[in-house]
Amino acid sequence: MEIVDVAVIGGGQSGLAAAHALRHYGLTPVVLEASERPTGSWPHYYDSLTLFSPARYSALPGMPVPGDPDRYPRRDEVVDYLLRYAAALDADIRTGVRVTEVREAGGAYEVGSVGGGRVAARAVIAATGSFGRPYRPQLPGLAGFEGELLHAADYATPEPFVGRRVVVVGAGNSAVQIAAELARHSRVTLAIKAPVKFARQRVLGRDLHAWLAATRLDTAPLGRFLRRPPRQPVLDDGRYRAALAAGAPEQRPMFTAVDGTKVTWPDGAVEAVDTIVLATGYRPDLPYLRPLGALDADGRPLxxxxxxxxxxxxxxxxLEWQRSLSSNTLRGVGVDAARVARRLAGELAGRCRPQ
Known part of the structure; x- marks a missing residue:
């Protein structure tokens, strides 16, 4: 069986940042990516997705995002950037390899996969993110909804929903962005448990991320103090607040019942709905670690x-709030990767030094 220093499971932004950091500490990583390209989940997000952080704050270590540093990159730009980043890495990246299990094997880890056989790894970094495990809350009557029910992970463009009655569930960035986009083509309601919270995209003439970087709040180790991740505000340059104020989309408290295709609102109103989109986030996608007893009952890592x-x-x-506000973002994962790589290097050799 092949023996490697570190098996990095997942070849998206987190896995690539891990490989970069591990090489810095003299380790030889093997990156195992399920898809055919080392771009993680980015190609599968909805077509119009736009970063809320400018390009200058949206890069992985060692390679800036090209072009105007103050622009907000689109999804396809991020995909292209990750491909270039992977090509420049001095790392063994194996695509088309889906890890199915990790087991303890004589003081090392045996990593089993479809498409890549089995490898023995002295250490493992799980960097598969959460896109493969959309969170679908148990809302009243939702299981019996007879219309079209989908998660934001399944949403791509507004064209299939033109003229339809749509309810988007959620109050975060993706929920508001998707609902506002759909509202230009359909009648849309944003169903919320609490009012949408906004944060200004620009403060005193500068993007909010400039202030977060300057104060180091973006990478401060606040995650250790949180029992549960706080609800993130929607970053807005004014367009989304204006759209909600104009009723496109409208906001309503979460529906109280679903009967067939009819939704009942808290005020007693009942109406037919064609589509419900759950923009309700994701949970860590780590089923391959269950043989190690490394997850809690809900599949979250310990x-x-x-x-x-x-x-x-x-x-x-x-992971969301793994260590900081930016832990699961392009702009912040590199900081966590450096820390994890340093700790693993110390555990593995005790003598690894930056190259």
């Missing part, structure tokens, strides 16, 4: 700031 508390030399990258 860790402290990205380092497993139940297994040595097992680490995570790209």
């Amino acid at each position: 860790h402290r700031e990205g380092l497993s508390i139940v297994r040595p030399r097992l680490a995570y990258l790209g």
Whole structure:
């Protein structure tokens, strides 16, 4: 069986940042990516997705995003950037390899996969993100909805929904962005449990991320103090607040019942709905770690700031609030990757030094 220093599971932004950091500490990573390109989930997000952070704050370590540093890159620009980043890495990136299980094997880890056989790894970094595990809350009557029910992970463009009655569930960035886009073609309601919270995109003439970077709040280790991730505000340059104020989309408290294709609102109003879109986020997608007992009953990793508390030399990258506000973003995962790589290098050799 092939023996490697570190198996990095997932070849998206987190896995690529991990490979970069591991090489810096003299380790030889093997990146195992399920898709045919090392771009993670980015190609599967909706077509119009736009970063809320400018290009200058949206890069992985060692390679800036090309072009105007103050623009807000679109989805396809991020995909192209990740491909260039992967091509420039001095790392073994294996695509078309879906990891199915990780088991303990004589002080190392045996990594089993479809498309890549089995490898023995001295350490493992789980960097598969969460896109493969959309969160679908148990809302009243939703299981019996007879219209079209989909998650934001399944949404691409507004064209299939033209003229339809649509309810988007959620109050975060993706929910508001999708609802506002659909509202230009359909009648749309944003169903919320709490009012949408907005944060200004620009403060005193500068993008909010400039202030977060200057104050280091973006990468401050605040995650250790949180029992649960706080609800993130919607970053807005004014367009989304104006759209909601104009009723396109409208906001309503969460429906109280669903009967067939009819939705009942808290005020007693009942109406037919064609489509419900759940923009309700994701959960860590780590089923391959179950043989290690590394997850809790809900499939969440047992860790402290990205380092497993139940297994040595097992680490995570790209978790929401893993360590900081920006842990699961392009702009912040590199900081976490450097810390995890340094700790693993120390555990593996005790003598690894930056190259």
